[in-house]
Amino acid sequence: MYTDSHAHITCDDLYTRIDEVIQNMHTLSHCMIMCTNIEELKRALKLKEKDSRFKVAFGWFPGDAKEIDASKLEQLKNIAYSHQIDCLGEIGLDYYWDTSFNDLQKELFIHQIEIANTAHLPISIHMRESTKDCLDILRQYAKTKIIFHCFSGTKETMKECLKMDSLISFAGPLTFKNARHAPECVQACPLDRLLTETDSPYLTPVPHRGKQNEPMYVKYVAQKVAELKGLPEEEVCTQIEKNFLSLF
Template structure:
């Protein structure tokens, strides 16, 4: 049984085909739905209510930082207070597309970390072209468990991440022939600190690269992890699920 620790199941692109996508998930034992807005969040809560395999994450993406209001943060806190959010995320910093509002991103990032600390929920981290700033903020503020989502950094960066209370999540990128650091990071990462994810509908793994991703394809991520770790698939799957469930203990 496979674990998808990060999928955008309730984004419009996948939600429009929800019945088909869910039907294909028969081999998954655990899955976390990532939500970036209230509509996605409400959809995810309904799915979770009907199926205990699901956890729900909600947080404000760094690229949307300029649009997040005080009222939005108040509503986020209300959802945390009511126990509706299993993981706060994905949050973090992203300087890839637009680095003109770094300070606004940092301010939002810190506020969300502080909320996660207050309500004792893990955080899922988006860290793109912003490694130094992101790690610096986490070291200063984070007091809860950390997931480094879709990790694609260097071996040195991963070692820094592992010094924190963190899990390293690998996506379909590790199956790509042109993956730079990912295979070495998988090999070096302790198996009890690894998560698998699809980030669907994005980053579709080989052999379906180029098509729309879906949670069922996490199978190919975990098979690649087992191959790189030179370990049997069953024990890898079992350990990854245990790692995922440990977030909520």
Template sequence: MYTDSHCHITCDRLYTRIDEIIENIQAKNITSCMIMCTSPEELERAKRIKEKYPFFKVAFGWFPSDAKEIKEKEIQYLIDQTPYLDCLGEIGLDYYWDTSFNDLQKELFIKQIQIANEHMLPISIHMRESTKDCMDILKQYAKTKIIFHCFSGSKETMMECLKMNSMISFAGPITFKNARQAPECIKACPIDRIITETDSPYLTPVPYRGKENEPMYVEYVAKKICEIKQLDESNACKQIEENFNSIFR
């Protein structure tokens, strides 16, 4: 059994072949899978998938780069959708492309954390080139369980993350040759705090790097974790699925 805690299968790039993707998920024995939605259209698609295949979980949140456009109407939309959500995300801060509206990103991030707190939803965190600000906000405001999505930080940052009510999610980049910090982080992270993801359609793991990613490739993320930690794959995957399911209790 494999777990993909973060996949964008309702984005336009993947949704055109959604039936094939779901068939591949079932064939690869992926028994836990969370669809991440970044727009109302993607969310409506995910709701229909979950209705047909209840093993899916659904997440939605306004992405940091949307902060300039998010007004009260969009915040109310998010609140209205909370009964349909298993997780609020991905949310956070992204200073990689543009730092001209960092304050707006912070405001949006805090608002969404507060909504998650009120509705007792876990949060999935996007933290790119913004570690200090992101961690400071989480420490001050977050009261629900946290997923650090596609973790790529240092061991020291990860240890700070583990002090919070969090899971560390690893994705395809841990299989890349240039993944310098990942092995150290994986060795140091207790297996009962690890989950796996693809972030598909991006970050396809080796040996399929360069191809479009999809959930069936999460197998190679799990195998790499087992290789680094010298764990039995079957037992480790059972534990990872248990970790993922524990987020929603």
């Protein structure tokens, strides 16, 4: 049985065929639904009521920092403190598209970490072209469990992340022929600190690259992890499930 630690299945692109997506998940034991707005969260909470395999995460995405005012932070606090969600995320920093509001992103990131600390919720981290600032903020403020989502950094960066007692999650790019750092990171990452994910509907793994991604394809990530580790797939999947459940 496979574990998908990060899937946007309530986004509009996938929710239009949600029944099919869930039917295709028969080989999964756990899946965390990532929500970036209130509508996605409402959909996810309804799915969780019906299916115990689901965990739900919600947070304000760094790219939306300009739109997040005090009322939206208060809304997140109420959701987190009332235990409606299992994880706060994905949150972090993204300097890839636009660096004109980096300071706003940092402020939002810190506010959300502090909410997670108080609510005793793990945090799922988005870290794109922002490694130093992201790690500096986490070292200073984070007092809860950390998942580095869709890790794409170097082995040296991963070692710094592991010092924070975090989990490192790998997605479809691990299976790509042009994968740069991910294979050596998987080999260097202790199995008890590793997660698998899809980031559905994005980053579809080989052999389905080019198609819309969904949780059932997480098996290809797990199989690649097992291959790189030189371990039986069942052993890898069992440990990844334990790692995922340790967050909650």
